[in-house]
Amino acid sequence: MEVVNSPDTRIRATEYLSSIWGSRYFWFSLVRMDLRSRYRRSVLGIGWSLLQPLAMTCVLCFVFSTLFGVDVKSYGAYLLIGLSFWQFVTNCILQGCRAFQSAESYIRQQPQPMLIYPLRVVLASGFHFLLSLGISVLLVWTLIGFGNLPALPMILPILLLVFALGLSLAMIASVANVYFPDTQHLAEVGLSIVFYMTPVIYTKELLSQRKLDWLVDINPLANALELLRSPILFGELPNLWRLGVASGTIGIVCLFACALFFSRQRMLIFKL
Amino acid sequence: MAYIRLENASLTFRMQRLGGTALKDYVVKQLFRRSKNPPIEVRALQNINLNIDAGTRLGVVGHNGAGKSTFLKLLAGVYPVTSGRVVVNGRISSLFDINVGFEMESNGWENIEFRGLLQGETPKSIRAKAAEIAEFSELGDFLNGPIRHYSAGMLVRLAFSVATAVEPEILLVDESLSAGDLAFQSKAKKRIHQLCDKAELVVLVSHDLAAIQSLCNRAIWLDHGQLRMQGDPDEVVEAYHEFQTKKAAGQNEVEKLNGAKSGHEATQQLAIVRSSAPARGDASTDTSTFSCRKRYAA
Numbered sequence: 001m002e003v004v005n006s007p008d009t010r011i012r013a014t015e016y017l018s019s020i021w022g023s024r025y026f027w028f029s030l031v032r033m034d035l036r037s038r039y040r041r042s043v044l045g046i047g048w049s050l051l052q053p054l055a056m057t058c059v060l061c062f063v064f065s066t067l068f069g070v071d072v073k074s075y076g077a078y079l080l081i082g083l084s085f086w087q088f089v090t091n092c093i094l095q096g097c098r099a100f101q102s103a104e105s106y107i108r109q110q111p112q113p114m115l116i117y118p119l120r121v122v123l124a125s126g127f128h129f130l131l132s133l134g135i136s137v138l139l140v141w142t143l144i145g146f147g148n149l150p151a152l153p154m155i156l157p158i159l160l161l162v163f164a165l166g167l168s169l170a171m172i173a174s175v176a177n178v179y180f181p182d183t184q185h186l187a188e189v190g191l192s193i194v195f196y197m198t199p200v201i202y203t204k205e206l207l208s209q210r211k212l213d214w215l216v217d218i219n220p221l222a223n224a225l226e227l228l229r230s231p232i233l234f235g236e237l238p239n240l241w242r243l244g245v246a247s248g249t250i251g252i253v254c255l256f257a258c259a260l261f262f263s264r265q266r267m268l269i270f271k272l
Numbered sequence: 273m274a275y276i277r278l279e280n281a282s283l284t285f286r287m288q289r290l291g292g293t294a295l296k297d298y299v300v301k302q303l304f305r306r307s308k309n310p311p312i313e314v315r316a317l318q319n320i321n322l323n324i325d326a327g328t329r330l331g332v333v334g335h336n337g338a339g340k341s342t343f344l345k346l347l348a349g350v351y352p353v354t355s356g357r358v359v360v361n362g363r364i365s366s367l368f369d370i371n372v373g374f375e376m377e378s379n380g381w382e383n384i385e386f387r388g389l390l391q392g393e394t395p396k397s398i399r400a401k402a403a404e405i406a407e408f409s410e411l412g413d414f415l416n417g418p419i420r421h422y423s424a425g426m427l428v429r430l431a432f433s434v435a436t437a438v439e440p441e442i443l444l445v446d447e448s449l450s451a452g453d454l455a456f457q458s459k460a461k462k463r464i465h466q467l468c469d470k471a472e473l474v475v476l477v478s479h480d481l482a483a484i485q486s487l488c489n490r491a492i493w494l495d496h497g498q499l500r501m502q503g504d505p506d507e508v509v510e511a512y513h514e515f516q517t518k519k520a521a522g523q524n525e526v527e528k529l530n531g532a533k534s535g536h537e538a539t540q541q542l543a544i545v546r547s548s549a550p551a552r553g554d555a556s557t558d559t560s561t562f563s564c565r566k567r568y569a570a
Binding site for chain 1: 285286287294295296298345346348349350351352353354355356357358359360361366368369370372373375377378382385386389390391392393394395
């Protein structure tokens with residue numbers, strides 16, 4: 001098979017995808033190692049990653065129920081989904097910033113499709129996200145009941161959207177951090193601002209009472225979160241309008257990420 | 273059949289003097305239009321034209337920084353060309369930088385598997401080779417412990433054993449002929465020779481001119497990123513050797529001359545640079561040195 005290396009070679013999307021598939025054993029073992037090495041020396045093992053959202057949920061539930069008299073039953077699961085999702089997003093962005101730097105020695109040795117490094121980050125944090133999402137479903141079942149069963153399969157295409165969003169964010173973060181080493185620091189600041197603009201610990205209704213619905217509509221993170229919550233918490237299919245807005249905003253992020261990533265990836269090694 | 277074609281292949285690095293630019297610096301720079309961190313262009317390889325066909329064992333010679341390793345990485349596909357074309361037909365196995373990229377927390381066996389996967393093996397094929405790799409590395413029970421505890425020499429052995437457990441079509445080798453202690457080195461040398469025999473096409477970068485003469489049937493000489501000479505290994509090595517000795521002799525002469533003439537000027541120059549550097553910061557040091565030299569030359 002002839003491989004041409006020249007400034008004006010255009011790789012077709014199908015070729016790129018098949019080269020990612022071709023190196024699957026390698027990046028899969030990277031993901032596995034990420035998961036394994038994190039728990040190698042801890043007694044709690046996999047529980048560690050769940051500890052953070054669970055503990056936060058307990059604390060916030062306690063505070064909100066005593067101060068504002070919120071119903072713990074529904075709020076607990078609401079919060080857990082929100083916090084797990086937020087942790088997933090944070091991980092994608094902050095660990096995404098280090099995606100190329102931490103893999104530099106592999107990049108300098110063996111040419112691999114560059115996308116596998118942000119992909120590795122998203123898969124590892126996605127694993128934890130799925131675990132805590134599973135716990136949320138169990139929580140809903142024990143506290144509220146199995147009313148959501150018919151709507152649950154809907155969660156699969158929604159998860160696909162969430163995954164696309166996470167990967168896009170990681171792609172943007174990884175490239176940005178190669179060019180601007182202070183990206184990670186700025187991202188931390190930005191994330192804590194967006195956190196309060198997203199209905200993670202408060203409900204969307206609080207915003208609509210103040211005519212701030214548009215804050216949710218333009219925010220791809222809030223959209224994705226709304227989509228996730230409806231089948232798990234309320235056992236209903238997300239309405240078409242929300243689905244459309246969510247796909248639209250996430251699509252924009254995706255397009256931007258791809259444009260940035262694929263215009264830069266060839267020359268990235270010179271900046272490492 | 274394996275082959276490599278380079279058509280006018282050039283590679284120019286654009287490097288930043290001080291790592292990357294922070295985003296806030298970038299914004300400031302855009303506002304004030306004055307860069308304190310200008311990119312430096314390094315023309316690592318310039319207009320290389322070369323056809324390497326199957327059966328060739330190509331030796332690459334040249335001084336440090338001539339572009340030998342860059343050349344190898346270009347062939348491997350690690351670096352993109354900035355102009356021209358490189359066409360490679362065949363599966364590439366590369367032996368360079370083999371000592372980095374290990375997972376320190378994992379044990380030897382896991383690293384064998386992991387490195388194998390990086391080299392393009394499947395889990396099945398690397399497991400079949402694992403026993404042979406372990407035997408060649410002579411690490412025995414150490415393989416069960418995390419490689420964090422390995423000595424540098426042990427790590428080199430492991431790295432070499434995994435990296436050479438390949439069936440190469442195109443083999444790219446960089447200076448890895450010296451690995452570990454003496455006994456292992458001779459073993460390693462033999463293994464490299466075997467690999468070269470198995471491969472359809474070999475590119476070998478080495479400072480060991482004798483190794484190039486004995487292993488290769490063709491050689492090129494790279495000088496400041498340019499292809500200075502190509503042909504029979506003996507001729508190329510001889511020409512390169514002659515050039516090196518001449519250069520060394522020439523340098524001695526120049527040093528003698530300089531020492532006799534300009535001891536005083538040199539100290540003065542140094543003093544000026546020292547006094548001006550801290551005030552103006554890192555980037556301005558070069559220009560002040562330059563202007564001083566100019567003044568004293570005139």
